[in-house]
Amino acid sequence: MGNKRRRFPEFEVRNLTRQVVLAHKVYLAFSFWKRLKGLLGRRSFSPGEGLLLKPCAAVHSWFLFFPFDAIFLDEGLVVVHIIEEMPPFRCSPVIREAQAVLELPAGSVRNSGTRVGDQLAFSYSCGGGFTSWVEEF
Secondary structure, three states, X not given: OOOOOOOOOEEEEEEOOOOEEEEEEEEEEOXXXXXXXXXXXXXXXXXXXXXXXXXXXXXXXXXXXXXXXXXXEOOOOEEEEEEEEEOXXXXXXXXXXXXXXXXXXXXXXXXHOXXXXXXXXXXXXXXXXXXXXXXXX
């Protein structure tokens, strides 16, 4: 039956508190292997991209050669901890209340004004406009 390509949902993350989009192309890392790989093998992190790791309460930047921002989220997608411009070859502390971590290009937190306590939400689409907001896991 023809050359029909499978479409995967595209995710966008918005800071509802600050009314700003943090990333319009968020990749999901919900399996052990995808979380393990994370950003490894990438040379950079493009503006507008993000990586959501779940479950996750700590991250590392071993073998990465660029800094990134890490936003730690609870089960309700409330920001519980932030690391701005995490340098290469470092480990974050374990954030007990975190259920997930959103990794973004360095400077994203500063540029958006994101703070601990802010409410985030994810929307997704399989083509066309974004159709649904998810405010918890």
